[in-house]
Amino acid sequence: MRNYEGLVCRVLILCAASVMWVCSLAGQERQDDRSVVQAENEVLKVEQSRDKALQERDVALLDKIYSDQLVFVNTRGQKFTKAQRLADLGAGKVEYFSYNQEGFSYHVYGDTVVMTGRTSSVVKFQGRVNKIPRLFTNIYVRTGGQWRLVAHQATPIVE
Amino acid sequence: MSEHTYMRKELRIAALLVIVALGMMGVASSQEATHEPDADIQKAILAADNERYDAMQKKDMAALDRLHGDGLVFINTKGRMLNKAEYLEEIRSGALKFLSVETDDYTFCIYGDTAIMSGRAKSVVEYHGVVNKKPRRFTSVFIKMHGQWVLVAHQATLIADESN
Numbered sequence: 001m002r003n004y005e006g007l008v009c010r011v012l013i014l015c016a017a018s019v020m021w022v023c024s025l026a027g028q029e030r031q032d033d034r035s036v037v038q039a040e041n042e043v044l045k046v047e048q049s050r051d052k053a054l055q056e057r058d059v060a061l062l063d064k065i066y067s068d069q070l071v072f073v074n075t076r077g078q079k080f081t082k083a084q085r086l087a088d089l090g091a092g093k094v095e096y097f098s099y100n101q102e103g104f105s106y107h108v109y110g111d112t113v114v115m116t117g118r119t120s121s122v123v124k125f126q127g128r129v130n131k132i133p134r135l136f137t138n139i140y141v142r143t144g145g146q147w148r149l150v151a152h153q154a155t156p157i158v159e
Numbered sequence: 160m161s162e163h164t165y166m167r168k169e170l171r172i173a174a175l176l177v178i179v180a181l182g183m184m185g186v187a188s189s190q191e192a193t194h195e196p197d198a199d200i201q202k203a204i205l206a207a208d209n210e211r212y213d214a215m216q217k218k219d220m221a222a223l224d225r226l227h228g229d230g231l232v233f234i235n236t237k238g239r240m241l242n243k244a245e246y247l248e249e250i251r252s253g254a255l256k257f258l259s260v261e262t263d264d265y266t267f268c269i270y271g272d273t274a275i276m277s278g279r280a281k282s283v284v285e286y287h288g289v290v291n292k293k294p295r296r297f298t299s300v301f302i303k304m305h306g307q308w309v310l311v312a313h314q315a316t317l318i319a320d321e322s323n
Contacts, residue, residue, distance in 0.1 A: 067268075069268045071266055071268065071275065071277045071298065073277065073296045073298060073314075073316055074316075075316060076316075076318070076319035077294075077295060077296040077316045077317055077318030077319055078296075078318075078319075079266075079277065079296055105232070107230040107232060107311060107312070109272075109273065109302045109311065110271075110272070110273075111270070111271065111273075112270065112273040112300075112302065114230075114232060114300060114311060114312045116232050116234070116240065116312075133238075134238060135234050135238050135240055135314075136314075137232065137234060137298065137312055137314045139275060139298075139300055139312070141270045141273060143270070150268055150270070150275060151268070151275050151277065151298050151300070153234075153277075153296070153297075153298040153314040153316060154316065155234055155235075155236060155237075155238045155314060155315065155316040156238050156316075157237075157238030157239075158237050158238055
């Protein structure tokens, strides 16, 4: 009986120590360079999926990538929610004629990534074709292990 | 030490470790993003932003240095991207002047130590000698670092006149 109690104690100690070790590793991971590079790579992968989904009007995939709290500001300074943006895409009100993004830069803050870049995609929205090169900021936040776009804003480059 | 006393001691250590481990799990899970808008955080963000505008108008470079993250990415309405040094230099040199500050229509999204504030600005700004009164939409990202909310990203876009 005493041997059994001793075994239980040792198993508990081992489990608790393992949990503490894993938690401390998770904390360290937020800080080190490797996790920064990993976050950048993961966000780039999600961004590439988003690009493809936009061109193919894959609303189901965009629904997974966009956070429910998405705030989307386009080059005309119009603000949209996730529901509005997905409805416009689903209804064919947003049409991409060409897609080109480049010059990405990333700033990683734990579970938040600020991604900036330049796009010269040709897109039609509300009857207007936009060809003007523009800078954009995409904010990705990791929730439940998944990177989601929580904010997007684009600004035309006028000079 | 008797075997019984030794067992009790071992059991206490096990119980203590389990409590500590559960606590650590709680802390780890609390670092996951939350979507709950927090009134206190919103107030703190607005206070930090007001302090930022105040420092800009007074050219208080020490305060501006403290209120902006070293990795700041600032995209202005002309589609010009500036880093922290470039942005602060525009304020210090007088290339960027806020003649008045007026912002409204805020939306906040809070994810742990990250706050995203979007809004509308009607501030009157003089930029390289040209006065801009046009309304614009902005998105600002604040991160809490060492107890202080600092601006790490900002982008502004002119609100187009839809009659054009």
